[in-house]
Amino acid sequence: MLERVWIPLGGKNPICAGKGTESREVSRAERIRQANSQIAAKAHELSFGAPIPFLCECGAPACRQFVRILLGDYDALRGSEGGILAPGHLPLLDDELPVA
Numbered sequence: 227m228l229e230r231v232w233i234p235l236g237g238k239n240p241i242c243a244g245k246g247t248e249s250r251e252v253s254r255a256e257r258i259r260q261a262n263s264q265i266a267a268k269a270h271e272l273s274f275g276a277p278i279p280f281l282c283e284c285g286a287p288a289c290r291q292f293v294r295i296l297l298g299d300y301d302a303l304r305g306s307e308g309g310i311l312a313p314g315h316l317p318l319l320d321d322e323l324p325v326a
Contacts, residue, residue, distance in 0.1 A: 255285030255309075255318065262300070262310055269297050284315040291315065 262280045269278050277294040291312035303310060309317050
């Protein structure tokens with residue numbers, strides 16, 4: 227059964243509290259990485275062979291781009307600590323994030 231996860235993409239950072247972990251703020255980019263990880267896990271479970279739409283991980287508040295890549299390419303990017311970025315997008319640095 228697919229577990230539903232709510233991942234807000236705007237506004238203030240939510241507090242994340244998991245089993246056996248301390249609560250902490252989670253950045254938008256980290257929430258998107260978590261969502262992509264869940265997408266990949268389900269795609270592995272279903273043995274997807276076609277390109278999969280992942281969310282762009284640039285972290286820009288207005289970004290809503292999808293990146294369609296094969297699951298093997300996703301795994302290779304994750305293995306190299308790379309991010310999933312739409313063409314022309316760059317990862318935001320912490321000091322570039324807007325101040326609320």
